[in-house]
Amino acid sequence: MLPCFAVALLLGCTEQEARLLYELGDPCRSAYKPCLDDDSALSCESNVWVERDCASVCAELGPAYGPAGCDRECVCELLDPSGCTPNEVTCVDESTVAVCDEAQQLQSTPCSDVCADAGLDEVGCLANEDGEQSCWCTSEDTPCEPSSMPTCVDDATIAVCEMGAWVFVECQMVCGGPAVCDPLQQPATCGC
Known part of the structure; x- marks a missing residue:
């Protein structure tokens, strides 16, 4: 004879559905803001x-x-769809940047002033790969101390202090072939 099992199952219902907890003063349980x-x-x-x-x-x-x-x-x-978007940055010309203020008015500043505030020289107002426009600055040919350590400018360029001025050198020129600048070395070096 086969054994039999008895299972009791009790289902309960209420007349009202449970609240979703989206009432003023309820605890927040969702990032959704209704x-x-x-x-x-x-x-x-x-x-x-x-x-x-x-x-x-x-x-x-x-x-x-x-x-x-x-x-x-x-x-x-x-409020004025024809105006600029606050904090939007755009190039007015090759050496001037403009930032949209809260009143939707463009406020222009020469890139030379922007770069000088950072102790750098102006390259110009340019767009990056994403199309975002801004003043570009460089430290090339700016003064440096003889004790200044070489540093990577980008993946392929190293900046070294020579005769009191920063000089940018392509690592490919240093190595005579494919090379990268290694910022993890102290001082930075070109990895040949």
């Missing part, structure tokens, strides 16, 4: 949900932004 309406959203502060007015959220970004409703979180847009 909108309360078109003008406000819940925000997690000190691990508790609080109501945030979208106008105040946008004001924290600066005077150039205003509320544009709520879509999972407060949406902020530029």
Whole structure:
């Protein structure tokens, strides 16, 4: 004869569904910030949900932004879409950079001033591989102490102090073939 097992299973139901815990004052249990309406959203502060007015959220970004409703979180847009975006950097010409201020006005500065503040010489206003524009500076031909240690400029170039000025040398020229600058060596060296 086969053994038999008896299992008791009790299922229970309630009339109300469990709350999602997205009420003001509830503990935060999600990074998702639901909108309360078109003008406000819940925000997690000190691990508790609080109501945030979208106008105040946008004001924290600066005077150039205003509320544009709520879509999972407060949406902020530029008040003047034809103006620049605050903190945006752009080249005005080959030697001048401009930064957009909070009033959406471009404030120009010569790259020579930007570089001089860092004790460097100006290369110009250029874009990097990602298209981001900024002043480029160099220490080449700037004064150095005879005791200054060689340092890597990039993967293939080393800067050495010669006769009181920084000189940039391609590691390929030093090694007579493929080479890289090794910043982990103290002082930096060209690895042939």
